[in-house]
Amino acid sequence: MNNSKNYNRKGPKPPNFFIGIGLLGIGLFLFFNQLTVSSSWFSYGMFRIGGIWISNGWTVLPLVIGIVMIFNNTKSVVGKILAIIGVLLILVSIVTTVHIRLSRTSLFSYILMLTFIIGGANLIFKSLALKRN
Known part of the structure; x- marks a missing residue:
């Protein structure tokens, strides 16, 4: 068998x-x-992480500080990390404010x-x- x-x-x-x-x-x-896709990132100026509302201006701050640190010292690891965090925060804020409607x-x-x-x-x-x- x-x-x-x-x-x-x-x-x-x-x-x-x-x-x-x-x-x-x-x-x-x-x-x-x-589907209709819209975003409120530019119109309301705020996005929400958990229960906290964050203004879009604050999401750009780590990116700007990181770029300034990289210009002062090109080998700055902290500056590169801040720049990456800034870019990620901007992307997350855009994605979290997208509305999709049928x-x-x-x-x-x-x-x-x-x-x-x-x-x-x-x-x-x-x-x-x-x-x-």
């Missing part, structure tokens, strides 16, 4: 794979086309988008999945 498990592909299915890629791409395009759409369009996304992902997964003998 042989208990070894043999896994192999049922057969190459390149048409299903490419049809799945096409459906997934169309579905994601239609879905992302309905625009108004009909139920038919929404169902069509989800059908394309799920159907395309299913075809891709089925064409790549290994079948057990």
Whole structure:
């Protein structure tokens, strides 16, 4: 009695794979086309970390101090660390203030988008999945 498990592909299915890629791409395009992205980083001037509101001007301060320290001493490790922290703080503040909203759409369009996304992902997964003998 042989208990070894043999896994192999049922057969190459390149048409299903490419049809799945096409459906997934169309579905994601239609879905992302309905999204509205806005940012309040420039309008409100503050972002929130935890429960603390921080003004955007304060996020630039470590970057400026780090650049000044690097200009005074090019081998300054503290200046480089402050500059990196400043850049990271600016990026985090921009990312945390982004708002993504789904625009108004009909139920038919929404169902069509989800059908394309799920159907395309299913075809891709089925064409790549290994079948057990």
